[in-house]
Amino acid sequence: MDFSFSEEQQLLKDSLQRYLEREYSFEARRKRIKAGTGLSAEVWRALADMGVLGLPFAAEYGGFAGSGVDSMLVMEAFGRSLVVEPYLATVLLCGGLIDQAGSSTQKAYWLPRIAAGNAIMAFAHGETDARHDWCYVSTRAERKGSGFVLRGRKAVVLHGGQAQHLLVSARSEGEPSSATGVSLFIVDAGSAGVQRRDYATIDGLRAAEIDFANVEIDATALVGEYAGAASTIDSVLDRANAALCAEALGALGALYDLTLAYLKTRQQFGVPIGTFQVLQHRMVDVLIHLEQARSLAYHAAFYAHASDTALRRRAVSAAKVQVGDAARFISQQAIQLHGGIGMTEELSVGHYVKRLTMINATFGNIDTHLERFAALA
Amino acid sequence: MDFAFTLEEAAFREEVRAFVRSHLPVDISRKVNEHKHLDKDDFVRWQKILYRKGWMAPGWPVKFGGTGWTPVQRYLFEEECAVAGAPSVISFGVNMVGPVIIAFGTPAQQQHFLPRILSSEDWWCQGYSEPGSGSDLASLRTRAVRDGDHYIVNGQKTWTTLAQHADMIFCLVRTSSEGKRQEGISFLLIDMRTPGVSVRPIITLDGAHEVNEVWFDDARVPIGNLVGEEGKGWTYAKFLLSHERSGIAQVARWKRELAFLKRMAGEIQSGGKPLMADALFSAKVTRVEIELLALEITDLRVLASDREGRAPGPEASILKIKGTELQQAITELMMEAVGPYALPFLPEALHADWDGTPVGPAFAAPLAARYFNYRKTSIYGGSNEIQRNIIAQRILGL
Numbered sequence: 048m049d050f051s052f053s054e055e056q057q058l059l060k061d062s063l064q065r066y067l068e069r070e071y072s073f074e075a076r077r078k079r080i081k082a083g084t085g086l087s088a089e090v091w092r093a094l095a096d097m098g099v100l101g102l103p104f105a106a107e108y109g110g111f112a113g114s115g116v117d118s119m120l121v122m123e124a125f126g127r128s129l130v131v132e133p134y135l136a137t138v139l140l141c142g143g144l145i146d147q148a149g150s151s152t153q154k155a156y157w158l159p160r161i162a163a164g165n166a167i168m169a170f171a172h173g174e175t176d177a178r179h180d181w182c183y184v185s186t187r188a189e190r191k192g193s194g195f196v197l198r199g200r201k202a203v204v205l206h207g208g209q210a211q212h213l214l215v216s217a218r219s220e221g222e223p224s225s226a227t228g229v230s231l232f233i234v235d236a237g238s239a240g241v242q243r244r245d246y247a248t249i250d251g252l253r254a255a256e257i258d259f260a261n262v263e264i265d266a267t268a269l270v271g272e273y274a275g276a277a278s279t280i281d282s283v284l285d286r287a288n289a290a291l292c293a294e295a296l297g298a299l300g301a302l303y304d305l306t307l308a309y310l311k312t313r314q315q316f317g318v319p320i321g322t323f324q325v326l327q328h329r330m331v332d333v334l335i336h337l338e339q340a341r342s343l344a345y346h347a348a349f350y351a352h353a354s355d356t357a358l359r360r361r362a363v364s365a366a367k368v369q370v371g372d373a374a375r376f377i378s379q380q381a382i383q384l385h386g387g388i389g390m391t392e393e394l395s396v397g398h399y400v401k402r403l404t405m406i407n408a409t410f411g412n413i414d415t416h417l418e419r420f421a422a423l424a
Numbered sequence: 425m426d427f428a429f430t431l432e433e434a435a436f437r438e439e440v441r442a443f444v445r446s447h448l449p450v451d452i453s454r455k456v457n458e459h460k461h462l463d464k465d466d467f468v469r470w471q472k473i474l475y476r477k478g479w480m481a482p483g484w485p486v487k488f489g490g491t492g493w494t495p496v497q498r499y500l501f502e503e504e505c506a507v508a509g510a511p512s513v514i515s516f517g518v519n520m521v522g523p524v525i526i527a528f529g530t531p532a533q534q535q536h537f538l539p540r541i542l543s544s545e546d547w548w549c550q551g552y553s554e555p556g557s558g559s560d561l562a563s564l565r566t567r568a569v570r571d572g573d574h575y576i577v578n579g580q581k582t583w584t585t586l587a588q589h590a591d592m593i594f595c596l597v598r599t600s601s602e603g604k605r606q607e608g609i610s611f612l613l614i615d616m617r618t619p620g621v622s623v624r625p626i627i628t629l630d631g632a633h634e635v636n637e638v639w640f641d642d643a644r645v646p647i648g649n650l651v652g653e654e655g656k657g658w659t660y661a662k663f664l665l666s667h668e669r670s671g672i673a674q675v676a677r678w679k680r681e682l683a684f685l686k687r688m689a690g691e692i693q694s695g696g697k698p699l700m701a702d703a704l705f706s707a708k709v710t711r712v713e714i715e716l717l718a719l720e721i722t723d724l725r726v727l728a729s730d731r732e733g734r735a736p737g738p739e740a741s742i743l744k745i746k747g748t749e750l751q752q753a754i755t756e757l758m759m760e761a762v763g764p765y766a767l768p769f770l771p772e773a774l775h776a777d778w779d780g781t782p783v784g785p786a787f788a789a790p791l792a793a794r795y796f797n798y799r800k801t802s803i804y805g806g807s808n809e810i811q812r813n814i815i816a817q818r819i820l821g822l
């Protein structure tokens with residue numbers, strides 16, 4: 048057993064961190080969010096140049112065959128800088144789906160484009176009545192001629208408004224909550240019948256509600272097996288969740304540093320507030336939460352690519368619960384220990400808290416993963 | 425012991441209910457129930473309705489315009505207002521500075537300020553905290569120096585809630601730096617239109633403008649606006665703080681919110697099933713409901729021991745801690761209930777005159793912002809850590 052990072056991993060981590068510290072300061076991020084574009088071209092280009100956009104893909108597709116741990120290092124750095132670019136949507140979700148289920152033609156077409164920064168994509172999967180149940184798909188796909196017709200509505204699609212292409216899950220068989228009968232399709236976001244409503248999310252990202260009103264697509268749009276996408280979706284969402292846990296870790300580390308520094312500098316009653324024992328113990332609990340979360344985030348990153356699906360699912364759901372609990376506790380305490388100033392828009396604390404809270408509402412909340420873990424045990 | 429209301433109490437409840445039902449403007453109660461933004465005018469309109477009925481200041485002595493109600497009647501009144509979706513009465517005037525002026529003000533101050541509080545002519549705000557003086561309030565530095573018939577005030581207050589609406593601010597100012605820190609503090613009433621007073625907004629993490637910085641730059645305040653004695657401000661401030669803490673629990677209002685949460689959870693589908701059928705979620709809601717019931721009775725027990733209208737003692741800290749914890753739990757469960765619909769951020773949807781189409785269920789838009797906003801409750805009014813210190817010292821004797 049070995050918990051250290053390889054030389055390449057250390058290099059990736061350091062260079063990405065240096066880049067973000069330089070180009071993705073809190074102020075720069077604020078401006079980017081205000082611009083409302085959901086993507087900054089120069090950052091995207093730099094990430095492509097660093098090899099980050101192709102990291103998970105095979106070398107033949109312009110990638111580096113990166114592991115779950117490699118993705119974790121990227122996402123942890125993103126979490127610390129609160130990056131709002133469509134990395135999860137484009138690279139990990141859509142790139143992941145195509146990589147796992149696509150034909151060799153589809154992979155050869157899409158993956159190099161993603162790696163080079165020339166394709167922005169979003170995964171249109173969630174639905175209003177699904178809440179956190181990711182098997183629930185009521186959007187329909189009917190066969191028409193040699194192609195298909197899509198009908199339905201997708202909810203809170205991360206970066207759905209910025210994507211040029213959408214990966215859409217749609218059902219051709221069974222009840223909406225049935226685990227099987229779902230297919231994946233690549234749809235040009237400009238197709239007739241696709242209507243998008245783009246909006247800001249409270250944590251500075253963008254998302255969209257997307258309507259598919261009899262959208263006609265041809266047979267080549269199908270990704271993977273017809274009506275057989277369930278296990279691909281499950282696997283890609285597990286990887287995405289492991290990545291979200293890593294992102295959370297970056298944000299939690301930042302909150303820990305900021306809060307600890309504040310306890311040492313803020314004076315009340317003539318002494319630093321960190322001299323009050325109740326706050327010392329609170330901060331110790333913050334540290335314990337952080338370390339416990341780190342352990343399971345590493346564990347999930349390591350097993351996110353495991354071929355043993357039960358092992359993968361357990362590792363990911365365990366991390367979502369542990370990291371989720373840490374995100375709640377540390378977020379709430381970071382604000383509390385900062386007092387009034389912790390409530391302000393001006394300070395970064397609140398922005399970390401907002402992102403962490405929304406990570407807990409993405410791809411299953413604590414309860415969903417608690418139940419999933421229990422069912423697998 | 426008897427938990428049932430008497431016939432008179434039940435009749436009183438009916439009277440309040442009938443009045444609120446026929447007088448509370450529907451546009452206002454809609455905003456309250458749907459968690460929309462309330463304008464200054466919404467608060468003032470409702471307060472003026474209460475004023476005309478003589479119900480604006482249930483806690484004041486009758487001779488100053490109070491109602492003479494028993495604690496149980498006051499509780500029933502609060503509950504009926506809350507259930508109907510009335511806005512909370514803004515505390516700063518009627519529940520904070522009012523009782524201080526009644527207890528320590530001169531007859532001239534009482535005659536001038538109290539009627540204006542009752543009629544909502546003056547909107548008050550609270551100028552205690554400063555950037556360097558939050559929990560350690562006694563370290564405050566805003567100075568008031570005597571110059572003939574005036575105090576010249578210089579310094580900065582912060583976190584001043586709704587100062588942007590205010591006509592008057594009650595301030596703790598330093599009139600002496602000799603001796604014990606507490607003994608150099610005085611309680612001063614300042615007109616917000618005084619030259620040298622300026623207000624700068626502070627935006628909170630939920631995007632709201634609720635708090636402000638208030639700056640004093642050679643502001644001249646008539647000495648007639650000093651409450652009580654110079655150097656005794658700390659005593660009055662503590663008197664006021666215990667009023668603030670007991671008002672903070674707002675059990676009746678949170679019973680309404682809990683009912684809203686349960687209705688929402690009955691409507692929301694989670695994987696095609698009602699969320700309320702989810703065992704984990706429903707257990708969390710139920711726990712909060714039981715805790716809230718306990719707090720309601722604890723609140724009533726504290727009220728009942730307070731028949732002479734004395735300011736509540738350190739037990740008010742129990743109400744503050746538990747009340748704010750439950751408020752935070754309820755706002756968190758509401759956000760959790762809507763799942764991924766916590767994410768969309770549409771500040772425009774919080775205004776009642778917005779006629780756009782909501783993203784997801786209409787009730788979802790304010791919920792995440794409200795969860796973030798309510799983190800304030802365990803910080804303000806004396807943080808919950810400070811409340812625990814008070815209980816440890818004054819109840820436990822530690």
Ligand SMILES: Cc1cc2nc3c(=O)[nH]c(=O)nc-3n(C[C@H](O)[C@H](O)[C@H](O)COP(=O)(O)OP(=O)(O)OC[C@H]3O[C@@H](n4cnc5c(N)ncnc54)[C@H](O)[C@@H]3O)c2cc1C
Pocket residue numbers: 313315316320323325326383384385386387388390549550551552553555556557558559560582583584585586635800803804805806807808809810813
């Ligand atoms: C939304 C909002 C509205 C407000 N409205 C008003 C208003 O209208 N008027 C007004 O005057 N003020 C207002 N306040 C200010 C509020 O009263 C202060 O924020 C509060 O007293 C805490 O002070 P602080 O923010 O300086 O935090 P600090 O006092 O710096 O506290 C930081 C942390 O240290 C802890 N701490 C401090 N001392 C101790 C101790 N001895 N033992 C253990 N823990 C300790 C605190 O609990 C907190 O967790 C408002 C605050 C907020 C957030």
